[in-house]
Amino acid sequence: MKRNFFYRLAQTLFSQPVIPSEDPPPQIINVQPLQKNRSRMVADHNDPWISVSLLAENTYCPRAGIIQFEENLEDVGEEDMFIGSGQKQTELFYELARLKQTIDQLNKTIRHSWKIFLWLVASIFISLLAANVVAIIANALNASSIGTIVMNLLGFLYLAIFIAIIISISSLTSKYFYRHELKKQYNYAISVHAYIPLFDHSQPIQLSWWNLMNAGFQLVRPIEQYRDPKWHLAGRPWRILVRGDVRIPVFRRRPNRNDKGNRLFKQHFVRMAAYCHLLEKCEHGKSPFGLVLEKGTYSCVTVPYNPSSKKAFHDSLIQARKTICNIGVLFPPPARNWQACIFCPHSRRERYTMASTCGNRFNWIPPNYRDQQSYY
Numbered sequence: 257m258k259r260n261f262f263y264r265l266a267q268t269l270f271s272q273p274v275i276p277s278e279d280p281p282p283q284i285i286n287v288q289p290l291q292k293n294r295s296r297m298v299a300d301h302n303d304p305w306i307s308v309s310l311l312a313e314n315t316y317c318p319r320a321g322i323i324q325f326e327e328n329l330e331d332v333g334e335e336d337m338f339i340g341s342g343q344k345q346t347e348l349f350y351e352l353a354r355l356k357q358t359i360d361q362l363n364k365t366i367r368h369s370w371k372i373f374l375w376l377v378a379s380i381f382i383s384l385l386a387a388n389v390v391a392i393i394a395n396a397l398n399a400s401s402i403g404t405i406v407m408n409l410l411g412f413l414y415l416a417i418f419i420a421i422i423i424s425i426s427s428l429t430s431k432y433f434y435r436h437e438l439k440k441q442y443n444y445a446i447s448v449h450a451y452i453p454l455f456d457h458s459q460p461i462q463l464s465w466w467n468l469m470n471a472g473f474q475l476v477r478p479i480e481q482y483r484d485p486k487w488h489l490a491g492r493p494w495r496i497l498v499r500g501d502v503r504i505p506v507f508r509r510r511p512n513r514n515d516k517g518n519r520l521f522k523q524h525f526v527r528m529a530a531y532c533h534l535l536e537k538c539e540h541g542k543s544p545f546g547l548v549l550e551k552g553t554y555s556c557v558t559v560p561y562n563p564s565s566k567k568a569f570h571d572s573l574i575q576a577r578k579t580i581c582n583i584g585v586l587f588p589p590p591a592r593n594w595q596a597c598i599f600c601p602h603s604r605r606e607r608y609t610m611a612s613t614c615g616n617r618f619n620w621i622p623p624n625y626r627d628q629q630s631y632y
């Protein structure tokens with residue numbers, strides 16, 4: 257206590273008065289740490305949202321990417337049918353339970369149609385009998401005019417029944433044909449063994465749709481777009497195969513032409529990697545590979561979600577952002593390979609005006625399948 261008293265007294269007597277400085281006190285600035293590790297994939301606030309279909313189209317050809325962006329269509333996870341193809345096919349079923357249910361329903365309809373057909377045949381005999389009875393009564397009563405009127409009416413009825421029988425036969429034939437097709441699908445579906453490829457396979461594997469379905473995957477039809485707000489990426493696969501925490505996105509593509517078979521192209525790897533990324537982000541599941549299903553068949557190819565497809569996806573996303581940001585600044589060249597134009601839906605021309613989507617947008621005439629009839 258004593259020491260503190262003398263110390264304060266000495267301070268008061270001998271210390272210099274404090275003159276306030278005119279400089280403002282130094283400010284403490286909150287310095288944000290430099291984001292050295294900010295991923296190149298994270299989109300800036302002004303970067304456009306890229307849909308997965310835009311991403312794939314831009315990988316195919318930057319002009320196709322721009323058209324896709326300007327049409328502002330949401331991704332639906334499947335390609336347009338091939339230009340020029342018009343053959344009708346029986347609808348394919350992708351779930352065994354639904355296929356079985358449809359066959360049962362069809363069997364009921366066929367039984368019902370048979371009943372109608374037999375009633376129609378019976379009614380012909382009844383109408384013939386009625387015609388004879390009317391003729392006999394009219395003769396007996398000597399009322400030939402009434403007999404003629406009734407006979408004419410019966411004639412019309414007979415004609416109507418006859419037409420109904422022909423329609424009924426044609427409807428029964430088409431139902432039998434449809435049931436035959438569905439039974440073929442069903443027999444094929446149950447004949448395929450269950451198989452799930454290793455999750456870490458590195459090369460695409462050819463599969464049947466039923467390999468995975470028979471292995472216990474459930475088919476889910478996504479309604480909403482999946483979104484990654486950090487990367488400004490949105491997309492919706494055609495279907496998703498779900499088993500536990502595994503999510504396999506499915507993309508349905510048009511069949512390849514010529515001798516390309518089931519060959520995959522860069523845009524398929526990019527697209528499937530983007531879907532796998534979105535599913536892992538939004539559903540917090542594992543998405544080790546995607547599935548490319550050929551339209552009108554059960555033939556599929558896996559697309560592994562591995563470092564090489566991830567890199568292709570990342571590079572393509574950055575490239576797509578650049579393409580969209582530079583609309584009106586740069587004029588992208590057409591696809592380097594003209595085969596790409598020939599098989600591109602944007603080169604499809606109006607029959608009379610010869611106008612095409614790509615031609616109108618970029619003021620040129622893209623090569624089209626009509627120039628190359630030998631492909632068909």
Ligand code: SF4
Pocket residue numbers: 317318319320589590591596597598600601602603614615622
């Ligand atoms: S027609 Fe050719 S240039 Fe035009 S979008 Fe298609 S591939 Fe690209």
